[in-house]
Amino acid sequence: MALFSGSLGAxxxxxxxxxxxVMPAVACSSEQRPATVRPATGPSHVTPTQPTWMLVPSAERxxxxxxxxxxxxxxxxxxxxxxTHAVDICFKSYDGTSGEALQTxxxxxxxxxxxxxxxxxxxxxxxxxxxxxxPSDALYRRWES
Numbered sequence: 001m002a003l004f005s006g007s008l009g010a011x012x013x014x015x016x017x018x019x020x021x022v023m024p025a026v027a028c029s030s031e032q033r034p035a036t037v038r039p040a041t042g043p044s045h046v047t048p049t050q051p052t053w054m055l056v057p058s059a060e061r062x063x064x065x066x067x068x069x070x071x072x073x074x075x076x077x078x079x080x081x082x083x084t085h086a087v088d089i090c091f092k093s094y095d096g097t098s099g100e101a102l103q104t105x106x107x108x109x110x111x112x113x114x115x116x117x118x119x120x121x122x123x124x125x126x127x128x129x130x131x132x133x134x135p136s137d138a139l140y141r142r143w144e145s
Contacts (some may be wrong), residue, residue: 053083055138064132071124074115083133085109089126090134094143102126 053061061083068076076082088109089102097105106122106129117125133139 051080051084051087052139052142053080053087053133055142056083056087056133056136060132060136064128067128067132068125071121071128072115075110075117075121075125082110086129086133087139089129090136090139091143093130093134094140099126 056064061079064086065076065079065082068082085106089106092102092105103119103122103126106125107117107119110122110125111117
């Protein structure tokens with residue numbers, strides 16, 4: 001049991017007791033309602049624990065990674081990471097982000113370790129991403145939801 005003494009202890013006690021009374025009242029308020037659950041869109045084989053890039057058909061993912069390798073082999077060294085960045089580029093593109101901003105993002109996202117991306121390579125990355133990843137209907141539906 002905590003003992004409060006002196007004027008500081010009394011002030012603290014006066015602040016704590018109303019808070020203890022108000023908190024349960026707020027937590028039990030009848031005005032709070034559970035969030036509406038929206039039905040899942042897209043293929044049923046993609047679970048919430050799977051990465052979003054799994055919405056893109058396998059053939060397009062393979063073509064995208066092959067195109068990245070053709071630009072610069074280390075870009076596709078980690079396929080999962082490359083695809084994650086590609087999905088981010090698509091979502092930014094769907095949002096209406098300018099081409100220059102997409103290239104800046106690509107430069108930042110794909111640079112790291114021993115890889116440094118030039119503006120020209122970033123432009124190519126955005127181009128192949130828009131060609132192979134962004135046209136996916138399932139990916140676009142996920143962005144819309």
